[in-house]
Every structure is written in C-alpha cells, then in structure tokens.
Amino acid sequence: MADTISNTGLDKVGSVLRDLEKHGQSPWLDFIQRSFTEDGSLKKLVEEDGLRGVTSNPAIFEKAIGKGTEYDPQIRKLLEGEGLSAGDLYEHLAIDDIRAACGVLYPVFEKTKGLDGYVSLEVSPYLAFDAHGTITEARRLWKAVGRKNLMVKIPGTEEGTGAIREAIADGININVTLLFSLDAYKAVLEAYISGLEARAARGEDISHISSVASFFVSRIDAKIDGEIDRRVAAGDKDAEALKALRGKVAIANAKAAYQYYLDVKKSPRWQALAAKGANPQRLLWASTGTKDKAYSDVLYVEELIGPETVNTIPPATFDAFRDHGKLRESLTENIEEARHVLAEAERLGLDLAGVTAKLVKDGCASFSESFDTLLGAVAEKRESVLGKRLLHVTADLPSDIRDDVAESETAWSKEGLVRRIWAKDTSVWTNGAEAGWLNWLTIVQDRLWHIEELELLARDVRSRGFSDILLLGMGGSSLGPEVLAETFGQQEGWPKLHVLDSTDPQQVRAYEKAVDLKKTLFIVASKSGGTLEPNILFAHFWTVAGQALGKAPGDNFIAITDPDSHMQKVAEENGFWRIFYGDPKIGGRFSVLSNFGLVPAAVSGLDVRKFLTITNLMVESCGPSAPAHVNPGVTLGLILGHSAKCFGRDKVTILASKGIASFGAWLEQLIAESTGKKGTGLIPIDEEVLGTPDVYGKDRVFVDILLGDDVPDSRLGALREAGAPVITVRLADKNEIGQAFFVFEFATAVAGAVLGIDPFDQPDVEFSKVETRKLTNAYAETGSLPAEEPFAIDGKLSFYADEKNAGVLGGGDAVSVLKKHFSRVGAGDYVGLLAYIERNRETRDWAQDVRMELRDVLKVATAAEFGPRFLHSTGQAYKGGPDSGVFLQVTAADAADVPVPGHGFSFGVVKAAQARGDFEVLSARGRRALRVHIDGPLEEGLKTLATAIHKAVAGA
Structure with missing residues (x-):
C-alpha cells in the first residue's frame, strides 16, 4: 500500500498521528492525487488524523498523472483550443491539484495562524543547478498558484541556496528539499535568515513568511549500511564497530541538525528577527519510509519526534504509524550518543560527507528522471488526444540502429540536451557561433x-x-x-x-x-x-x-x-x-x-x-518539456544522425505523396546545406523512384512523407524486410505542412549535434559565390569569360575537367570518357547529375530517366539537380560533405540570351559563370567531377548524351 492511504483506523479515538501535536510536531503527507482530494480522503485525514500539510515532488506526480486515466478528461478539454506543450499541460494539471489541496488544508492554515496547512509544489528538477532559472520559476509558480498556503519547493543545492534567499526576500513560502548534510542545512538556514533580513531592511512584513528545511533521512542509512555490509563481508578489521552503526547514522545526523537549529534560535541575530514577527524555519524530516526490512517500519518517525518540526510521511508509513506507532519526544534524547555515532562514522571512514554529496546529485537526477517519465506520459496522452491535428513520425528500424537510437535518447534526456537546444547552448554542437542562428x-x-x-x-x-x-x-x-x-x-x-x-x-x-x-x-x-x-x-x-x-x-x-x-x-x-x-x-x-x-x-x-x-502544435511537441523519447524532432534527428555516423547510412532517400511532392526539394536543401561539411554529412536523394532491394546498398535511410490516407509504396515493405531503415512522416492534411517544416528543422539541428558539426553555416556555398563573382567581374571587364579548353570532343559534346580528373579520364569519344568516369563509382558512392539548363517538364524527365538508369546499373544513389538552383542547396554537401560523390555537370549553349539591365553581362553569362565556379570548387575539393557541354539544340544534345551514358554503363 505505497500509493494510497488506508481508511483503516481513522475511526480510532485519539489518533496517534494527531497526538504528534502534543510533542510540537506536525504530520504532513508525502502524497497527492486528484481522486484522493476529490473523494474526501484528504479532508478526512485532516479532520481525524490531524494531518497538517501535503508535499509533492516529480515522482509523486509521475505516479498520479502518468498512470491511469483520471486526468484524461481535463487533458482533452485543455487541448480543445490552440494546444499546449507537455510541460504546460502538466503544470495546468498539477496546479489544479495543488489548489484543490490548498483548499482542503486552508482551515488548518487559518487555525494555526500560518504555522501549518501548507501544500508544496516543486520547481522543475531540471533547474536544480540553475540559480537564475530556479528563482524565476519560483516566482512564476507562486503567482500562478495564487494561494497563501502554498510552499514552493527548491532543492538545497549550492545554486538553489541563492535562489532561496531571493525567494524569502520576495515573501514566498519555501520548502527546501534534498538536504542531507549538516553543512548544506547550515547554508540553507543562513539563506532563510539573510532573506528575512533583506526583506525587513526594506521595511516589509516578514511575519507571514513560512519555510521548512526538508532533511532527508532513510536514504543516508541505505547508503551507509550498504557500505558497512560490504566491508563486514570483506572481513574488515573494524567489523564489530561498523555493525554497531547500522541504522543509526541517519538519525544521528538529523539530531545534529536539530541541535544546530536550537542553537541558532538562541542567537541575538534570530531574536532580532523574531521580535519583528519572523517564523522559524522548521526542520522537516523527509524520506522517512523505512528502506531496510530489518528495521521497524516506523523507525524514522518514532526516533525524530520533537518540538517545532515536521515529518512528511509517505502513505505506507503513515498507515503503519497510525496502527502501531509509539509517541515520545525522541529528538532530544541521547544527543551525546548521536555525536558519538557521527564521530565513529568519521573514524571508520564511512565518508558521510561524500555520501550526502552524492545523495544530493542522485536525488536531483532521480527527480529529473521521474519528471522525464511524467512529461513523457503527458506527451503521449497529448499526442493521442490531438490525433490527426498532429503530424506523426514513426520508424521501422533494424535492431542495431533501434538500440543505438534508444541509448542515445536516454543520454539526451540525462544530459538535458533538448532543453539546452532551446536555451541556445552552443555546447550541443561545436561551441561556435550556433547561438546566433537559433531564432527559428x-x-x-x-x-x-x-x-x-x-x-x-x-x-x-x-x-x-x-x-x-x-x-x-x-x-x-x-x-x-x-x-x-x-x-x-x-x-x-x-x-x-x-x-x-x-x-x-x-x-x-x-x-x-x-x-x-x-x-x-x-x-x-x-x-x-x-x-x-x-x-x-x-x-x-x-x-x-x-x-x-x-x-x-x-x-x-x-x-x-x-x-x-x-x-x-x-x-x-x-x-x-x-x-x-x-x-x-x-x-x-x-x-x-x-x-x-x-x-x-x-x-x-x-x-x-x-x-x-497548426504549426505551433509541432513546435510544442518538439519543445523543451518534451523528453527525447517522445520528442518527434529528436527521434527523427537521432535516427538520421546515428544511421550516418555509426552505420554508414548517409543517403537520405526522400519519398513524398503527390500532393506534397515539392516538399522534397526544400528538405534536400535543409539537410544537405546543414549537415554536409567538414567531410561528413547527410546526402539527400529526392524524387528517386523506388526500386527493388537489389538496387540498393547499405547506405540508405528512407523517409516516406505521406499525406492523408495515402498508402506507402508497396516496395517499402521489401526494403524493410531487407533491413533498410524506413521513417514514416504522416500528415493528416496539407495544413500540417508547417509542422513538417518545423519537425525537420529540429531534426536537422539534432543530427548536426550527433555529427559534431555546426548545422547553421554553409562555407562551401560562399566559396562558389566567390568563384562566380570572379568570373562575372572578368566578363564585365573584358567582354568574355576566361578561355577554357576541352580535353575531349565528340560531335556536339565537349568534355572539361581539372588536370587531375582529365588525366584519369583521358581522351576519346563520349562513350569512352563517360565509361571511365562512371567506372570510378564504388559501393557507398552516389552520382550527382548537375544540369545548368532550363528546368522544365521535358528536362526534368530527361534527368530522371538518366539518373534511374545509373541507379539501377551502378546500384548507387543518384541525384538530379538543376543549376544554379542547387548551388544554394545540395551544392554545400557535394563540396563539403563526404567524398563519395561522382559528378557529371551538364551545360549548354543558350538558344537565346537576356541582358541584365545596368550590368555588363547577361543571364546566360551569369549561368555559365555559376557553372564554372561550381565546377572549380568541386575540383578544388578533389571531387570526381566531369563537365560536358552541349553545343547546338538542347533537346538533340540531351538525347545524344543520354545515349552515350547508356552505352557507357551497359554491362557495368
């Protein structure tokens, strides 16, 4: 019975829990759940057991909201409008629960004049080591809940301590959580006092401010006892002395903290604040459920009873103490023995300081993991409710890629990388200039x-x-x-x-x-x-x-x-x-x-x-509150990035429904220009008609972008069976194209992080611009482009290459040159057909026919691009990405030219300069590149070239 409170014993006269008040201690409950509040159970505990407060934390909310269906109606209602992120949804649900509990506890708050009756809500555990973020969120939550008997929970980390001082000075009630060591408690108490002093110095009231310091207990024994048992089992010479400390260190540590509290209360500094109406910061015993079954299940309640304290009790322990707990003012008993226990622990090298420091980090990590789980569950509920209002990403992956991506999702969550992207943290990528490009x-x-x-x-x-x-x-x-x-x-x-x-x-x-x-x-x-x-x-x-x-x-x-x-x-x-x-x-x-x-x-x-x-729904799906494993942009980016980096699958083959077919050209630019640099990157392949598995190597990832009820190409099933990764992105209707834009933008940023590059620069595009500018300037000055000589001519086809490529290709007719060129294509390569000609239906069909023949014969990926359009798109990857491209650039004499007003050149000259500039950069990068120029009518020349290519690769 860990997650609910039993009603057994509630009718007993003189509840032992209520009698804690006689010893100056307030019992609080470490549990919250909507149904528990709504069905009157919480109120009954207040009335019959003397319950005086409620605490919550991410793990509690994860059990309350993440499991079951009681919150689903409100989630559906909240999503009827414009939509909310998983984090915003959680906050709406949690705040409603906190407010409801505050309502039940408010009579206690009034009766005790603000001593008790509090309900605690924790700031995001992601902010445990972020002082500015913590105080900002504490202020926001305080205002959002809007209840006098709220306590905002802040972890007692070094960063949290500074936020605590500011929050107290602001007049916010604070529950300091995750305190394990005496030194940390001292720092927190100092923050409370100095916060009150700062507020009083401004002439503001301090009498209404309340705070507790949550000192965790049983987790310390769990760690210390584990070390004791290890050393005893190993035959430690101090085995008997060690065994004598089992189950005692945590309570001794708590008693030492309480003694420090009593000493501070006597100080003139505190007395001055008390005279102005200040309330003491009571110690709250947390983590009081017994972990070791060898001990009494009410050990950490019975041994920590004393004046001006709180015990926040988990449900199972609450029931147990009601049933058989014994009352005595134990907190001030055997203080010298407690000091001896701590001294012995130090003498025996049990490293209490190290244990408590680790427990703080582990506690923050545990709460963050619980929060991830909670937000993940909320995100899944959100996606289910939004249904067809939201684009959906699914993936069929071979086991090796699937396991690698799952492992990476876990790492991204632990390292908070999604939140760091949204915080514009450049360490996600290269610690370069990325932050200046993230307003998208x-x-x-x-x-x-x-x-x-x-x-x-x-x-x-x-x-x-x-x-x-x-x-x-x-x-x-x-x-x-x-x-x-x-x-x-x-x-x-x-x-x-x-x-x-x-x-x-x-x-x-x-x-x-x-x-x-x-x-x-x-x-x-x-x-x-x-x-x-x-x-x-x-x-x-x-x-x-x-x-x-x-x-x-x-x-x-x-x-x-x-x-x-x-x-x-x-x-x-x-x-x-x-x-x-x-x-x-x-x-x-x-x-x-x-x-x-x-x-x-x-x-x-x-x-x-x-x-x-509509687009904003996807922005929220990819937002900082969406953990990696339910964040479609992260999942998509990790698949693309890891498939390329770890498995050599760097050819992203894009398929798209007819109604959104043009999306592929936009996606080509996004992927290629963002990732293709420093010798790595993804090579997008658009408009390549699907073939049978035998025409593909092991370098492919397939992205199928479907519209409405369109069914996937039947050939994808065979590719899946053959072990190819297939990502499906389904849009319910065309209005979700904006969602597709954003999810791929986010995925590309994630893939860039995996590849270790800056996905927001495009150095090789700039190089092409420089080369083009040189040539157009030369034309404006001389009236012609610099002369160039083909290394081979066959009728209306002239072939050009840099010295190195020309030396490999030699001379001869068109078929001979092209055969040598395409013989350089190997497994894992791709062929780029780069056509600087008019882009119309006829030329696109020609390019498509040529590339498909090359794909089917050579069994490599093929790209068909038109210049200068692709220069600002895939051109970056062709020059800066992996050296796996074999390029055939096609240029032609223009049937007619158009002058550029106010300039000393024409559009035809610009296009020619762009083609030559592009080719020069390809050559400078050492790419396998060949240029063929068509003289005479374009249609005839393209047919001649297609025939020569067919003969060149026949039988390859």
Missing part, C-alpha cells in the same frame, strides 16, 4: 504575436486586384514559398503565386510571359541583399514591369530582407510598396516559417493565422 525555434510564436501585420497585408493585396505574384529569390528564400505555392495551389479569388529561382535566360523569359506584368506583385526575397541572383532578377523585372506600366513600378514591389541589408536600401531608394524584415538570427534554409515564407503565403490567400496555429 521561436519564430512561429513570434509571428503569431504579430499576425495582424500579415493579415493587413493580405487584405491590401486582395483589394488591389493583382492577378499574379512573382517571387524572385534563391535557396531558402524560394524553396519554402515554392512548397506552399505547389502544395496549396491558387486560392479562389487570390493572385497566383509563382517562384523564380534561376538565372537560365529561357526560364527568366518563361516566367515573364507567364504573368501579367501590369497586374503582378513582385516579391524580391534576399536575406543579405547581396546575393547575385535576386539582384539581377530584380533588375530585369523592375525594367520590364516599368515598361509595361509606363512608370516606375515601385507600388508593385515588395522586399523581404534582413534589417539594414543592401536590399532594404534598394527598396527604399526605388519606392517599394512594402518592406518586410526577416530575422538576422535565422539562416535562409530555416526561414520558411518567418516572413520569407509567410509573406508569400499571406499575399496568395493562405490563412496564415490558422497555418501558424
């Missing part, structure tokens, strides 16, 4: 707080009658909006959103023709304002829009950029209609839930308030 964690809530700004913009856009919206951007500024445009389509009565992220002149012209220039809202999206592509796209469309309108088109332009950027200056100088700001502490690939994604969403008619509210 809170951007959803921030944008909800400022949602009216976006809603007003949407109304203004609709009233102006735009037919089209054309977003000009690259990478993070374009891929997220592209997902929203393709996922949700054109909203009825709203302009259609188009996204242009290419310098290909044919593609620029195609988008120009696709919109009504007079009725188009142009969005120039660039975080820094210094990125080449958005700047030259702006130059072009500013010119053509102005020509169509017959005036400066500023009223048709919006800028999204970081504050004080070059683009802000451009927008201001040209009279843009609106400027919206990004957050400088969010990198581009993490910016989709900031203004970079939300402004395009709002102006194209999406309900951004609803979108963010």
